[in-house]
Amino acid sequence: MDDLEAMENLVRRARQERPPATDAAAGALRRIRASAGRPVRILPLSLVAAAAAVAAAVVLALAIHAWNASADPQAALFPTVEVAAL
Amino acid sequence: MPRPYKRAGTLITLGKAIPLAAGALAMYNVGTVDETDRRDIAASLGGDEAAFARLIRRHEPAVAALAWRFTRDLAEREELVQDVFVEAYFGLEGFRGDAPLEHWLRRIATRVGYRFWKRRSQRGREAPLADLDPPAPPGETDPAAAGAAVQALLSRLPPPERLVLTLMYFDDCSVQEIAGRMGWSRAMVKMRAHRARRRLKAIAQREHLLERLGWTT
Numbered sequence: 403m404d405d406l407e408a409m410e411n412l413v414r415r416a417r418q419e420r421p422p423a424t425d426a427a428a429g430a431l432r433r434i435r436a437s438a439g440r441p442v443r444i445l446p447l448s449l450v451a452a453a454a455a456v457a458a459a460v461v462l463a464l465a466i467h468a469w470n471a472s473a474d475p476q477a478a479l480f481p482t483v484e485v486a487a488l
Numbered sequence: 489m490p491r492p493y494k495r496a497g498t499l500i501t502l503g504k505a506i507p508l509a510a511g512a513l514a515m516y517n518v519g520t521v522d523e524t525d526r527r528d529i530a531a532s533l534g535g536d537e538a539a540f541a542r543l544i545r546r547h548e549p550a551v552a553a554l555a556w557r558f559t560r561d562l563a564e565r566e567e568l569v570q571d572v573f574v575e576a577y578f579g580l581e582g583f584r585g586d587a588p589l590e591h592w593l594r595r596i597a598t599r600v601g602y603r604f605w606k607r608r609s610q611r612g613r614e615a616p617l618a619d620l621d622p623p624a625p626p627g628e629t630d631p632a633a634a635g636a637a638v639q640a641l642l643s644r645l646p647p648p649e650r651l652v653l654t655l656m657y658f659d660d661c662s663v664q665e666i667a668g669r670m671g672w673s674r675a676m677v678k679m680r681a682h683r684a685r686r687r688l689k690a691i692a693q694r695e696h697l698l699e700r701l702g703w704t705t
Contacts, residue, residue, distance in 0.1 A: 405692035406685065408703055409641065413657045415634035421556035424566050427544040430573035431537060437574065 525589045533580055543589070544573050550590055551597050557658045558601030560639060568604060572597045595669045598655065602670070605647040629701075637701075644691050649684035652677055 403411075521529070525546070531539035548569065555568040575596050576583075583592055638657070642650045651670070655661035663681070667674045692698075 403698065403703055404689075405697050406689050408698055408701060409638070409688060409692055411703075412629065412634045412638050412701075415629040415631050416638045417631075417658060419631035419635040421553050421565075422562060424548060424552040424555075424562075424569050426548055426552070426566055426569040426573060427541050429566065430544055430570040430577075431541060433570060433574050434540075434577050437578070 520587055521585045521589060526585070529580060529583065529585075529589065532577070540577060547590055547593050548573075551593055554594060554597045554659060555601060557639070557654050558604055560636060564604075568597070568600055571600045575600065594659070598651070598659075598669050602647060602651050605650060609647050641688060641691060641695070641697070645684055645687055649680050649687065652680045653684045653688070656681065 525543065528536075528539040528543045528546075532543060551572050552565065552569050555565045555572070558568060559565050572593060576593055579596070583589070642653060645653070652666055655666050655669070661669070663674050663677045666672070666677045670677075672680075
């Protein structure tokens, strides 16, 4: 008999094992009640969302300001082209 | 023809009667789900705690037997069984009813057990392999001792390979079933089974399994 055959023999015997009984109903229901009654904590999420919104607004304001400050926005984007043309 | 069961709704809490329960019962016109289960599922979705307790009691032996293959520690197993039913409760809305409830619970139990092994393997725990006491011929080995020995050997495998062999050995799962249960491809399951057997053979040799079992001739 080799090791794998021995293993298969063990598995055949192990399949006949009767596991001890459990009584999980009370514990599971208690945990379900506890989970269902727990309020969802949205405050941290709200803070992150607010911070992201403020950051986005600042970036947008700076971008608009920069755009308006340039005389010809399209020319300002390609200054090197003008130099090359000269 | 199985019909998918979908219901618009948010969190169902026990003890809250939701008027959709009667409608849910009507939508469960599927032959594959046991009639008693179907009634209790609908009642559970309606917030009937006693109905869900009946579901637990009816399916607990099957779930506990599978959980036993994930841990032989009684307290850990009890927690795993609870995890399965808690997860089942909160996922009950997603149960499509196109297969018996027990299949669905086995799928959840497999995933819960797999997560448990992955957590445990990070801590580097593996069961010790004890000698059989008393030694017995192959056909007369004490089933509990054989079970402990098999699980100790399997615990030396990485969780994915251990899972494949555990489901094949103890839950009579085919490659297709394991792939479906875990969301893996069939090729991956086959490869893991092949690797697991090869690795297991090496482990058995290293651990002198035959000598420990007293099966050397």
